[in-house]
Amino acid sequence: MSADTARRPAPTAASPDATPDTGLAKSLGVRQGVVIALANMSPTVSIGLGLGLLGAIVGTGLPATFLLAALPILGIAVGYARLSAREPNAGTTYIWARRALGPWVGFQLGWIGLATSTLFLAYGAQLSGQFTLGVLHELGAGVDPESMKWATAIGVVWTAAIAWTAVRGVELAARVQGILFGFAVIVVTAVCVVAFFGLGDGGATADFSASWFNPFGFDSTSIMAGGVLMAAYTFWGWETAFSVSEENVDRKVAGKAGLLSIAIAAGMFIFASVAFQRSLSADEFAEHGANALPYLTDKMFGGQGALVAYLAMLLSTLACLQSSVIGGARLTMAMGRTGVLGERWARLHPKHRTPAFSTYVTVAAALVIAVVGVALGKLSDVIMATVNAVGILVSFSYGTVGLACVILFRHELRASVKNLVTMAILPGISGIALLCLGGYMVYTNWTSVDSIAFDANNGRFLVAVPVAIIVLGVPIAAWNRFVRKPGYFTLPRGVDPDTVHAADHG
Template identity: 35%
Template sequence: MTLESQDTSAGPRSGTTPDPTDKGLRRGSVGLLGVVALGLSSTAPAYSIAVTLGLVTMTVGDLAPAALLIGFVPILFTAFAFRELNREMPDCGTTFVWNTRAFGPWTGWLVGSWVPTVASLFAMTALAQVSATYLLSVLGLDGLAGDDVAVTATGLLLLAAATLLARRGLQLATGIQYALLGLQLVALFGLGLAALTRPGAATPSLSWLDPFAFDGPGPFAESVLLCLFIYWGWDALITVNEESEDADRVPGRAVLISTSVLLVTYLFTTFAAVAHAGTGTGGVGLGNPDNATDFLAALAPPLLGDALATVVQLAVCVSALAAMLTCLVGSGRGWLSMTTHGAMPAVFARIHPRHRTPTVGTVFFGAATAVTLVVLKTASPRFLGDAILCVGLLIACYYGATAFACVWHFRHRLRDSVRDLLLKGVLPALGGLMMLAALARSAYDTIAPDYGSTSFHGIGGVFLLGVGAVACGVLVVLLVRAAFPRFFREGKDSVAPPASTGSTRNES
């Protein structure tokens, strides 16, 4: 069904605040496969593995597959929390709505909205730069790829294009994601097969998955934290829950499918890379510091030849571009939900009359990303690097809070069945505790002055940016509280589960 063939008569068109159960989005416009594609694309698999695997290998050697597997555990447990909460409250506000319902408006606004928004902003600046750099390289403009001004300008153009696509509609964005995701998976699996079948490659060993072989808790924790970044982003697919078929079930299934596909893709690529290149510190070895932030650039040319290596470069480029597109799709919808619940200005509830997308929110987030990129880049490239590194703190913060929100919201139902006890209680609680531990470890590591590129009075710039972002959020919430007092008085009760297809209980 095309965008034009669906009924566009329902739903708000102006800045008036719509009904939270009918925000004007195009219902039933994307199926399970489309939601899975959005979830996979939002993690930027080719980009994420390219820039992280070398760092993981430098930390734990050939135990990189074990780190990926263990890092997946808290992600999986948290995914169960997202699935169960979405079944109860299929709202495109996701973490904002769920944390508000469980813990109140302050937590909902600060941890459920501000923290993931800042994390997305910082990540988007990196994605814009990466997609621009790789695009210029693919086009043979290596001189421009090394020029900060050219890269920033190209990144802004790509960001503008992604914003226009996100504004056009979910079906168009999803269709493009199929092509972009397909290129990434073909490139990663093709490179992996070439690596495994190349004469001289080592035979993959199950010992590389041994979780008890790490050399102490320090390398173990550091590598797992790095792996959390590789998996981060799948939750963006939940923001299209009100536009998906069977809204209270399809997004939850898509969460588990997309995270499982990521695990398989990353493990296969890692096993193949370690088998072929090894973990040495010279040549194409994954332990070589020169390859740490892009092992694909080192492995692809000798394995595939220059022509196919260019395809791998293009895959990383479109990986970052696809993640940008999904972030834009999700952020506008999150702000739309906040507006319908009375927590943001009514202008963010404006829906495009034809495309049925949150126009103002989508364009505003694109513009905010552009401003953030220019400001950080103008201040110093070092600030931009530290801003990206602090994303781990923010991820662990809101993932953990959402996992605990699941346990608290369903606390009166945990005795109803073994399934409820496990999937709504035990596993989300374990996921939340693991995220809390990751947050503590990340804070401990980043507070060191030599962590990252900047420091202030002996405290690492990465820590200051992460904590500073949360502290700034507290000030923002104080201002929002003054502007929207009704939400902060009644938000926990008014952000009630929308009418879902399943039975819904009113928890307090």
């Protein structure tokens, strides 16, 4: 472990405006944090791939769906902001949940974050390859846009380049993400503006109605719950703003960036929802839901509209991959500092002061899974099932952190109304709401079919995969606790395992 990392002091309340010295380069402000979080949420890809599918389910209640979905996410983000301001740590939930609920729960959240991050990188690599093939196909290159082998091969190259950029420095990575994601935002915004005002060749098919924002206007409670459930997980990734909290210029940057990024994404989703409903009929939603953005772009602009849409989604996916690489590497770095992973995971690049080993190994593992998944189709089903059912895991993680926030700050709630609201009411209620949404997702998926099948579209399989990930974390935690015995498990909750482990091995 590096000398800089070994000198890391325990967080104290005496210096609330400074982050601990971990050896990481401290260069990020709110703007960079917003870019990193938005890139990981990738609202442009969600608009391109998911908005049409969601619209086919909830009908004209699409704007209201996103408005409702943003509320519990914002509530959890408020809790994250208070936790990060008190203890900025790259391990985020892995560290905070340990203090509140013990190392077994904390490790489980860390394990879930590691598993979902790795599997999503494998999926994202293939997705970037598919969008690349889509661009080439629209250019008339004669490639097969459905070829998983070529998509994976191209995705491996893209992801390797992204990892190299991430190691060069998080500030550089944020600049690259800003360029990639910025282009995608410009394209999607332009399409939505044209669709909203009915300026394109297709014109507008529906008049704007305030009833689209009515939270009580859904055809049924089950439709509303299912829609809000799907919409809530389009925000997944905002917490990356907190994974770089040790690289921020002060403790409050992560909270501001996280909340602002959610607000921006919610605005994009709601505006795009209105624009889509102005220009697409119910039949078009049903027929073109999975490719609504390319279809709408072609409808509005004709000619090479689909090419521009695919290019925008490709660049947005690359920005998302880079942000995912950054978040995953910092989680494993935190696990290395606490002894759960080997010390080399916590080592920083001697020049760029980034977790190079964590970055390269995390990406390598994801790419191996992506490549093997092509050779073994069943593994690809597991990857897709994890992505499709990630809401179960996200609900568990977000909900647990919301409750952990209440527990950690329970002695400070009477100090002020602000403390009561931001430390207990908002994160607590939001955490319970998300746990309930996750439970509802388990119920609806499980009861949607009569039997389980090894298929990424089978409801019971979509429950079995995330549950298997959670269950697998138990023996891994037990091996750490009783065989490796790192400070993360053996030290009292109030002792910072980062500091003690670093001091023991410095």
